[in-house]
Amino acid sequence: MFDSLSDRLGGVFDRLRGRGALSEDDVRGAMREVRIALLEADVALPVVRRFVDNVTELAIGQSVLRSVTPGQQVVKIVNDALVEMLGGGTAELDLVATPPVVIMMVGLQGSGKTTSTAKIAKLLKEKHGKKVMMASLDVNRPAAQEQLKVLGEQVGVATLPIIVGQLPVEIATRALNAAKLQAVDVLMLDTAGRLHVDQALMDEMKAVSAISVPKETLLVVDALTGQDAVNVAQSFSGEVDLTGIVLTRMDGDARGGAALSMRAVTGKPIKFAGTGEKLDAIEPFHPERVAGRILGMGDIVSMVEKAAATIQVEDAEKLAARMSKGQFDMNDLRTQLRQMQNMGGLGALAGMMPGMKKAKAAMAQSGMDDRVLLRMDAIIGSMTVKEREKPELLNAKRKIRVAKGSGTQVQDVNKLLKMHQEMAKAMKQIKKMGGLKGLGALFGKGGMGAAMPGLDQQMGPGGLGGMGGGGLPGLGSGGLPSNLGDLLKKR
Numbered sequence: 103m104f105d106s107l108s109d110r111l112g113g114v115f116d117r118l119r120g121r122g123a124l125s126e127d128d129v130r131g132a133m134r135e136v137r138i139a140l141l142e143a144d145v146a147l148p149v150v151r152r153f154v155d156n157v158t159e160l161a162i163g164q165s166v167l168r169s170v171t172p173g174q175q176v177v178k179i180v181n182d183a184l185v186e187m188l189g190g191g192t193a194e195l196d197l198v199a200t201p202p203v204v205i206m207m208v209g210l211q212g213s214g215k216t217t218s219t220a221k222i223a224k225l226l227k228e229k230h231g232k233k234v235m236m237a238s239l240d241v242n243r244p245a246a247q248e249q250l251k252v253l254g255e256q257v258g259v260a261t262l263p264i265i266v267g268q269l270p271v272e273i274a275t276r277a278l279n280a281a282k283l284q285a286v287d288v289l290m291l292d293t294a295g296r297l298h299v300d301q302a303l304m305d306e307m308k309a310v311s312a313i314s315v316p317k318e319t320l321l322v323v324d325a326l327t328g329q330d331a332v333n334v335a336q337s338f339s340g341e342v343d344l345t346g347i348v349l350t351r352m353d354g355d356a357r358g359g360a361a362l363s364m365r366a367v368t369g370k371p372i373k374f375a376g377t378g379e380k381l382d383a384i385e386p387f388h389p390e391r392v393a394g395r396i397l398g399m400g401d402i403v404s405m406v407e408k409a410a411a412t413i414q415v416e417d418a419e420k421l422a423a424r425m426s427k428g429q430f431d432m433n434d435l436r437t438q439l440r441q442m443q444n445m446g447g448l449g450a451l452a453g454m455m456p457g458m459k460k461a462k463a464a465m466a467q468s469g470m471d472d473r474v475l476l477r478m479d480a481i482i483g484s485m486t487v488k489e490r491e492k493p494e495l496l497n498a499k500r501k502i503r504v505a506k507g508s509g510t511q512v513q514d515v516n517k518l519l520k521m522h523q524e525m526a527k528a529m530k531q532i533k534k535m536g537g538l539k540g541l542g543a544l545f546g547k548g549g550m551g552a553a554m555p556g557l558d559q560q561m562g563p564g565g566l567g568g569m570g571g572g573g574l575p576g577l578g579s580g581g582l583p584s585n586l587g588d589l590l591k592k593r
Contacts, residue, residue, distance in 0.1 A: 104358040104396050110139035111397060115180070119173035129161045129176065136180070144328035144359025149187065149366040157183050181393050187362055188389035193346060193371030195226075195318055202235070202281035202289040204314045208307055208342065209322035210334055211295030214350035216246065218322050218376060219292040220253035221384040222348075227259055232287040237262035237277035239270040239310060240294040250292055257381055260284070270294065274310045291316070304341050311342055318345045320373065323360065325349040331360040335368045346373035349387070353377045361392065430529040432490035435522050436482045439475050480508040481518050493522055 114135045118124065133154050140150045160183075161176045197203050205222070209215045219236055226232040236254055238261070240246035247264045254261035262277045274291060281289040291314060296303035311319065321344050323331040331349075338344060347364055352375040364372055372387040482490060484507030489495050496504070496519065505512045 104143075104361075104392075107139060107143040107358050108396050110142070111136065111180075114139070115173070115177050115397070118176055121173060124172040124176070126162045130158060132176070133158045133161070140362070143362065146329060146332060146359075146363040146367050149363050152366070153183055153187055177397060181397055184362075184393035184396060185389045187366055188392055189365040189371045189387070190389060192386060192388050193373050194386065195373065196345070197230075197232070197288065197317070199317050202278070202286045203318075204278070204289050204291060204316040205318040205320060206291045206293060206311060206314060206316035207320055207322055207348075208293050208338060208344075209295065209348075210324075211243070213295070213322045213324045214376060215295060215322045216240075216250050216253065216292050217379075217381075218320075218348050218350060218374070218384065219250065219290050220257050220259070221376065221381055222320075222374065223254075223259045223288075223290055224257040224381055225384060226288055227257070233285065234288045234290060235260045235262065235277070235281050235284065235286040236290045236292065237273060238264075238292045239273050240292060241268070241270060241273075242294045246292075246294070253381070260286075270306055271309050271313055274314050278314060289314075307342055319343060320346050320348050321370070322348045322350060325352050325358075325360045325375075326354060328359040329363065332363045332367050335364060335370060339368055339370060344368075344370050346371050348372075348374045348376065350376035353383075358396070430522075430526045432482050432485060432493055432522060435525065436479060436490075439478055439482075442475060477508070477510055477514065478518055481505075481510055481515055484508040493519055 114132050118128070118132055121128065136157070137150055137154045140153065141147070145153075157176075157180055160179045195205070207215050207219050216238070223234045223236055227234050236250055236259055238247040238250040251261045251264065262273070262280055265273075265276075268276070270293070277289055277291065280286075291310065293307055293310060294303060296307065319342055321335055321338050323334055325331065327334075335344070335347060347368075347370050349361055349364070349372055352361070361372060361375075364370065374384055375387045377383045377385060481504060484504045485493075485496070489500065489504075496515070501512050501515045505515050508515075
């Protein structure tokens with residue numbers, strides 16, 4: 103997400119941070135590069151001009167240039183300006199109304215409306231405990247209503263029964279009556295895809311809106327279309343009262359022009375971001391977290407939320423109990439690897455970790471990707487039950503058998519065993535410190551270095567890869583969010 107823009111801005115701010123003092127010319131030179139980076143990212147020209155002028159005005163102030171860390175101060179100003187450009191605070195769905203609350207989904211053909219409808223319905227059902235019903239009003243596209251029915255079965259959300267030959271207005275009326283009879287909390291109407299030049303379909307959308315009186319009208323646009331997505335939003339907002347935007351395919355958007363321009367040009371908040379093809383790959387749009395990712399500060403809060411959603415409490419408690427005893431075998435390692443895969447793999451996790459941009463680039467150059475996790479899982483799967491419980495049983499002959507069984511080399515098996523040994527050693531260190539409570543106390547006194555003195559050497563000459571001594575960038579001196587405990591408790 104926003105990789106090319108993030109790389110360009112990262113280079114600019116790395117040079118600023120490397121200088122002890124900054125002059126006005128240094129700041130203006132950096133802002134010229136920022137302007138070019140934003141224009142190349144397909145951000146609207148008026149938005150770029152306003153952004154660069156505001157940042158430059160604040161950054162050349164005497165309080166910044168004469169501060170102890172002027173580079174960091176400039177990055178902070180840019181971060182605040184990015185958050186403002188993206189919409190300021192998080193815009194949530196307004197569901198405060200007499201049930202059924204109607205959410206109408208509109209957008210162009212092929213933008214991902216039907217899938218996004220099912221994704222949001224699943225989110226409302228699982229995270230907010232709402233009883234949801236979906237109804238397809240698309241009578242133009244072949245099998246559109248059947249598609250929503252199938253998606254409804256997959257996410258466990260009821261869909262309105264299909265009656266062939268009904269018009270969209272008639273379907274909307276029937277959906278409202280059915281929702282009232284079944285005590286539904288939220289009714290989602292998936293309208294037909296339309297071109298913004300097609301007046302007949304626009305009139306149909308207005309008629310449906312007049313009957314259903316939606317509390318939320320969400321426009322679904324494809325983030326990959328850049329400025330055209332913003333133009334579409336402007337056209338639709340002139341026809342119907344939009345309350346928010348859903349940006350799809352954000353995971354494939356390396357530039358980010360649509361996301362950065364949308365709020366400033368249309369005045370409509372981005373409420374959701376589609377981050378993949380799976381039906382759980384949608385998340386509320388948090389401007390401050392997205393700005394952190396763009397500037398390479400990471401997104402620890404989202405990572406913790408994802409961990410809380412994917413990691414089973416029983417598995418975590420079982421592993422914690424084994425860790426406190428200094429136990430860690432191949433089965434535990436396999437559980438950890440699978441949890442990483444469920445959280446999006448190495449690439450997704452590296453993108454959320456502060457200071458991990460360079461590490462991510464090094465991984466890409468060395469050919470290390472999510473397939474590494476699959477290969478490791480295959481190697482562990484080729485071991486016998488006893489070998490997994492006691493990896494020291496693996497002699498030369500057994501290693502050859504495991505390598506052949508997993509379609510890998512003996513060197514790969516040795517690397518995995520070495521990795522397991524290092525992790526097992528860390529578990530024994532935790533036991534010596536008095537278990538997890540003792541480790542927590544040490545983290546409070548001196549961070550990672552105090553808790554595991556040998557870890558920096560194991561990570562190589564770069565230590566912990568640019569994570570900084572004063573905590574994680576953008577997260578204060580404590581390094582982790584103050585509400586971390588609350589986030590971990592959420593299910």
